[in-house]
Amino acid sequence: MNxxxxxxxxxxxxILAIVLLALVSFFLAWxxxxxxxxxxxxxxxxxxxxxxxSLFILLLLLLNPFFxxxxxDSDNPRIAVFIDNSQSxxxxxxxxxxxxxxxxxxxQFRSSESSEFEYDYFLFDDEVSSFDEVTVDGFRTNLNSLxxxxxxxxxxxxxSVIFSDGILTNGRNPVFAAQNLSIPLITVPVGDTxxxxxxxxxxxxxxxxxxxxxxxxxxxxxxxxxxxxxxTTVQLFKDGELTETHSLTFSAETSSQIVxxxxxxxEAGFFDFEIRIPPKDGEFTEQxxxxxxxxxxxxxKTNILSLAFEIHPDIGSIRRLIATDQQNELFSSTYLxxxxxxxxxxxxxxxxxxxxxxxxxxxxxxxxFEWLNNQQVPILYIAAPNTFRILMSxxxxxxxxxxxxxxxNQQIDVQLxxxxxxxxxxxxxxxxxxxQRFPTLQTYRGQYQSxxxxxxxxxxxxxxxxxxLPVLIVEDASTSRRASVTAYGWYRFEQSQNxxxxxxxxxxxxxxxxxxxxxxxxxxxxxxxxxxxxxENEPVEIRGTxxxxxxxxxxxxxxxxxxxxxxxxxxxxxxxxxxxxxESYSADIGNYPQGIYRVExxxxxxxxxxxxxxxRVRVSQSSAEFLNTKRNDELLRRLSEFTEGIFLQDxxxxxxxxxxxxxESVQISEEISEELVFIHHxxxxxxxxxxxxxxxxxxxxxxxxx
Numbered sequence: 066m067n068x069x070x071x072x073x074x075x076x077x078x079x080i081l082a083i084v085l086l087a088l089v090s091f092f093l094a095w096x097x098x099x100x101x102x103x104x105x106x107x108x109x110x111x112x113x114x115x116x117x118x119s120l121f122i123l124l125l126l127l128l129n130p131f132f133x134x135x136x137x138d139s140d141n142p143r144i145a146v147f148i149d150n151s152q153s154x155x156x157x158x159x160x161x162x163x164x165x166x167x168x169x170x171x172x173q174f175r176s177s178e179s180s181e182f183e184y185d186y187f188l189f190d191d192e193v194s195s196f197d198e199v200t201v202d203g204f205r206t207n208l209n210s211l212x213x214x215x216x217x218x219x220x221x222x223x224x225s226v227i228f229s230d231g232i233l234t235n236g237r238n239p240v241f242a243a244q245n246l247s248i249p250l251i252t253v254p255v256g257d258t259x260x261x262x263x264x265x266x267x268x269x270x271x272x273x274x275x276x277x278x279x280x281x282x283x284x285x286x287x288x289x290x291x292x293x294x295x296x297t298t299v300q301l302f303k304d305g306e307l308t309e310t311h312s313l314t315f316s317a318e319t320s321s322q323i324v325x326x327x328x329x330x331x332e333a334g335f336f337d338f339e340i341r342i343p344p345k346d347g348e349f350t351e352q353x354x355x356x357x358x359x360x361x362x363x364x365x366k367t368n369i370l371s372l373a374f375e376i377h378p379d380i381g382s383i384r385r386l387i388a389t390d391q392q393n394e395l396f397s398s399t400y401l402x403x404x405x406x407x408x409x410x411x412x413x414x415x416x417x418x419x420x421x422x423x424x425x426x427x428x429x430x431x432x433x434f435e436w437l438n439n440q441q442v443p444i445l446y447i448a449a450p451n452t453f454r455i456l457m458s459x460x461x462x463x464x465x466x467x468x469x470x471x472x473x474n475q476q477i478d479v480q481l482x483x484x485x486x487x488x489x490x491x492x493x494x495x496x497x498x499x500x501q502r503f504p505t506l507q508t509y510r511g512q513y514q515s516x517x518x519x520x521x522x523x524x525x526x527x528x529x530x531x532x533x534l535p536v537l538i539v540e541d542a543s544t545s546r547r548a549s550v551t552a553y554g555w556y557r558f559e560q561s562q563n564x565x566x567x568x569x570x571x572x573x574x575x576x577x578x579x580x581x582x583x584x585x586x587x588x589x590x591x592x593x594x595x596x597x598x599x600x601e602n603e604p605v606e607i608r609g610t611x612x613x614x615x616x617x618x619x620x621x622x623x624x625x626x627x628x629x630x631x632x633x634x635x636x637x638x639x640x641x642x643x644x645x646x647x648e649s650y651s652a653d654i655g656n657y658p659q660g661i662y663r664v665e666x667x668x669x670x671x672x673x674x675x676x677x678x679x680x681r682v683r684v685s686q687s688s689a690e691f692l693n694t695k696r697n698d699e700l701l702r703r704l705s706e707f708t709e710g711i712f713l714q715d716x717x718x719x720x721x722x723x724x725x726x727x728x729e730s731v732q733i734s735e736e737i738s739e740e741l742v743f744i745h746h747x748x749x750x751x752x753x754x755x756x757x758x759x760x761x762x763x764x765x766x767x768x769x770x771x
Contacts, residue, residue, distance in 0.1 A: 663679065
């Protein structure tokens with residue numbers, strides 16, 4: 066229905082002025098023709114009327130009048146129908162036969178649709194999509210996102226009908242969001258209500274590769290349904306032998322609990338583990354009561370040969386420090402001359418060494434010198450008083466990373482020069498406060514020549530003046546590392562009464578030994594997914610282990626992850642890992658759809674890259690829809706009650722139509738819209754004025770007027 070009327074004039078003008086304009090128009094027209102007495106009276110009044118009308122129309126259009134047109138539309142109310150397309154509705158149990166029963170219920174609803182309403186159909190699982198075909202292959206059910214979808218479009222619909230089993234596998238409880246709806250929800254429960262008693266090990270977290278002398282934690286998630294008030298045991302088997310048992314009490318009808326097992330590894334090798342729950346009477350299935358996995362344990366002992374060519378207190382201090390670390394296996398040997406040794410003969414050792422610590426140097430061209438030169442093992446040289454003359458030969462560069470091109474005859478006392486905090490090297494990660502008060506060291510004045518790959522980390526002050534004498538030189542080659550300590554007297558640091566001095570000594574040589582013994586091509590950073598396969602409904606967890614260049618656990622680094630879909634050229638997502646303990650890091654990078662993802666990691670500390678690593682994450686379809694298949698009538702009933710809808714448990718479609726017809730919020734409504742129509746926008750007035758003036762001109766010619 067359409068209607069139109071004059072709303073007013075714009076700009077606002079008094080009606081009296083409009084009347085005056087009409088009178089003025091008529092007066093001007095009358096004045097123009099009143100002196101023509103020879104013209105017949107009828108024609109004269111016709112000319113006056115024509116001119117007055119055209120003049121009035123022109124004056125009126127100048128005032129910009131407009132109409133307000135009202136349109137009244139009355140359409141049938143629209144009803145939104147949402148059909149659950151998740152996998153849980155495909156399970157056949159009890160009287161419910163899966164997709165067949167589901168399709169019959171939907172067909173029954175469609176056949177009973179009322180002609181008084183318009184219906185729009187949608188599918189939903191984790192999100193809402195347009196209706197095509199019910200395939201019940203959705204891997205998650207998110208009713209909260211469905212309620213939010215309805216809320217955003219509630220002005221378009223009078224009511225919503227939801228077919229679902231009410232089982233949530235993702236998202237928040239939808240009841241809270243439903244309280245903000247202004248349209249009723251009609252919930253139609255679909256699925257099976259048969260209770261199933263079952264206990265399942267739903268997930269086990271573990272690290273696949275570990276090292277000896279470490280303690281690892283295995284975490285198992287236990288889910289159960291139907292065993293409220295009962296107890297069970299969770300057992301851990303190692304290579305078929307029971308090693309640990311935990312008891313669980315189920316305090317609710319449905320629950321999920323975490324059980325942790327700890328194992329310490331002292332030997333290398335592969336170990337088979339199984340977490341098992343003894344089956345209980347009435348349990349639905351026993352197949353999910355066990356989970357098996359394998360752990361690889363790697364040897365992490367560092368074999369160190371301490372080879373001394375002199376007797377000096379420094380030797381005992383360094384050896385004691387090495388022996389205190391249980392990760393080190395110390396082999397001591399002191400050369401007495403004439404191929405005699407106190408301890409082992411290094412040339413006869415059957416063990417492969419990870420590091421050789423030289424206290425002093427062998428004679429040039431001796432059998433030990435040749436043997437050392439042929440070793441592909443990192444070497445840490447620590448100066449001794451009587452071997453400085455040997456440093457005069459550049460042949461020993463292979464052992465010490467430097468040599469003396471000139472040497473003085475006088476032994477001098479020096480102090481360590483404070484090093485710059487801006488120098489970033491793993492050996493220098495130690496506390497150096499009060500270094501000026503530390504004991505003096507002894508060395509000889511001379512000119513040192515270093516290899517091109519070497520770096521001087523510590524220098525000495527002589528009589529409080531910078532001497533430039535190197536105290537610590539390191540070399541990081543492609544296959545192994547070398548380090549050279551060119552001063553002696555370190556035993557005073559160990560024996561000092563000042564705890565800061567002792568701590569400095571321990572930190573310096575611990576860092577130096579671990580850094581030198583670590584291979585440059587060792588993978589400092591290792592990352593791997595917490596599970597071999599993740600499902601789409603669970604967050605992906607990445608675990609990492611980080612060792613610094615010294616081969617020690619690094620807890621203070623920043624590890625960033627770049628995550629890319631392997632087969633797509635998309636922008637990567639960046640995450641930062643969180644330190645857990647010792648060398649362990651982890652990151653929860655959220656949920657991902659099915660596919661294979663590439664994860665690249667970079668570890669940095671003090672603007673220094675410690676390591677990089679890469680792994681793959683496989684995400685499969687979720688099995689969450691099958692963990693719980695009992696229809697949640699209580700949730701569906703609450704959704705309908707909060708929105709003043711109905712819970713259609715009996716599938717009575719006539720009752721549904723009666724509700725839609727009787728509900729005040731679903732009544733037919735008439736929508737009225739207004740439209741402004743300005744008169745001067747229409748071209749008809751141009752033709753009206755042109756017609757009036759044309760008739761006036763023709764009539765004037767008929768009476769011989771110009």
